[in-house]
Amino acid sequence: MTYASLPRSLKTFPARKSRILLACAAVLALAAMPALAQDKAVQLKLSSWVPAQHPLNPALQAWADDIKKASNGSITATLFPSEQLGKAFDHYDMARDGIADFAYVNPGYQPGRFPVMAGASLPFLFANGKSGSAAIDAWYRQYAAREMKDVKFCFAFVHDPGTFHSRKKITVPTDIKGMKVRPATSTVGQMITALGGTNVQASAPESRDMLERGVADAITFPWGSIGLFGIDKVTTFHMDSPLYVTPFVWVMNQGKYNAMSPAQKKVIDDHCTTEWAEKVASPWADFEFGGRAKIAAQPGHEVYKLTAEQTEAWKKAVAPGEAQWADSVKKAGQDPKAVMDSLKANLVKYKAAL
Template sequence: MRMSCLALLVAASVTPALAQEKTFDLKISHWVPASHPLQKALEDWGTAVEKESGGTIKYHVFPAQQLGKAKDHYDMARDGIADVTYVNPGYTPGSFPIIAAGELPFLMSNATGGSEGLDAWYRKYAPKEMKDVKFCLAFIHSPSAFHSRTKKIVVPADVKGMKVRPADATMADFVTLLGGTNVQTSAPEVRDTIERGVADAVTFPWGSLVLFGIDKVTKYDMDAPLYVTTFVLVMNKNTYDQMSDRQKKAVDDNCNTEAAARLAKPWGDFEDSGIGKVKAESGHEVYTLTADQLAQWKKAAEPLVKTWADGVKKVGVDPDQAMKELKASLAKYNALAH
């Protein structure tokens, strides 16, 4: 009798807690095609959260700007249009000056380690810089460079007079610095922009060059680790705050540096495999840079570091300390470019 009473008491104490758990159906939004490796990576992320929440957090991935434009994805998470969004901070220049450090040329050598290094470093700054949302994780794509329709871009002076679609705000500053003109457009619109002659060249990773069909309208491809683009996954705060402790833990366990690497690796492998595809295509010239040419690019990029430093000083961050920490984090994960 005593045992059955105890069992009833235990059951009574457990059942209400589980009964209070709402079921969530997360809208996960991104802006690349469903055929992009990010689609499966986000589905895997959602599946992991669903499993660890005991099935109380479901998800649905919306690709290809179905819920909103690429540049609006941070605001979409903030405003609850989507629950989880994939954001390119560089699509809104000046809004996220700290994480823009990751966009500086010749800083990172590979996607997986670069993502781990960036994520581990940015966790200290995300609550300040992205306070309107719950920061989940940060990652990058593989190091990439210029692809041009009109001429080979070998030295910085070659950019002068060209119309370039930059990958992010830092590359936009670089194009301006070199005497080029920026053409702002989201990734899905790049092929059409170049085909119509609105832009002459683009900074874009290799695998995506083929996926978006941009290889059909470009001819000359620089093979150099010129830049990477930083990305983040962020979540609507209200959605997260309504969750039970168990549900929050399911999210938190997939919003860490290890999860950043899991998300980045398939995409990194996909981009790295793209260079072979482009080399195999007729009508493409893939070229490397000499040591002297590379030195010219690094010299030309130096003012970008000062521009970044000035931006973070305005938000009360010591740029020297922040950069020192970022380089140490990248070195720890074997992703600091030399």
């Protein structure tokens, strides 16, 4: 039988089969395309209470830009610095209530509310802010869902170690007696009280005014931010010792996360990691570290190191603070020894232990 004598249906079969196969391939190709291409657009409000020129803000913007890229443009964000959406003290509740979709939170601004996290601000633990941020994030992930259950935890980080900046020279713990000090965290505040000082509560943006008006005599603050917030204009003595770090968290409104598609949720999850914690914190850590030399170069400022005996006196004086912290952790239903052992193990693992 020749091709010419074949029935028409058989002659056209290969062509029809080819068209069918092509159609099937097109359907499969569409199905294989990232789901993000069909996702509804999501606009995120990111709230940061530090000034626009603070090095944390460009790092958060870079984080948001990477999310936009990874989501094929379906997730975009606008960063609101300088307390535009609300006061620094309110940022955790702003994320909880949806005033912000992501918020930069200092847990120490609300004493007693986050007892586990408060352990990270105990004195003489952290050597630096870069790997220290990886360490605190890796540590806190096991506690965040319980302690910060109102929000979706993204990551935790710290600044480079801070210290005392004051109107009079502070070298030994007894110098604190009778002083009014703005503490960075509630844990540092407990230390001030134990040493006979008085705590003066103020957020970072409010601190210069408190010192300028004499409401506070000293502040605990990281080095670079002393100049950024103008505190170098009202303090002249600076203790050169890695006294403490302030732990921070970057948290998300849970409802906003829940409303996202599975693919979009994965993008967010991929950007809420220990690696991103260190990446976002690193420019700030460099900025704070570099502030020490800038302050030392200013006329009229004294940057001084502690002797070995003075350092030991400080460590002995602040030791009761850990017991006080442990009591608060017990009341929250956690084992303080296990919590602290885990933190110290992570500091060693990430080479951030003092």
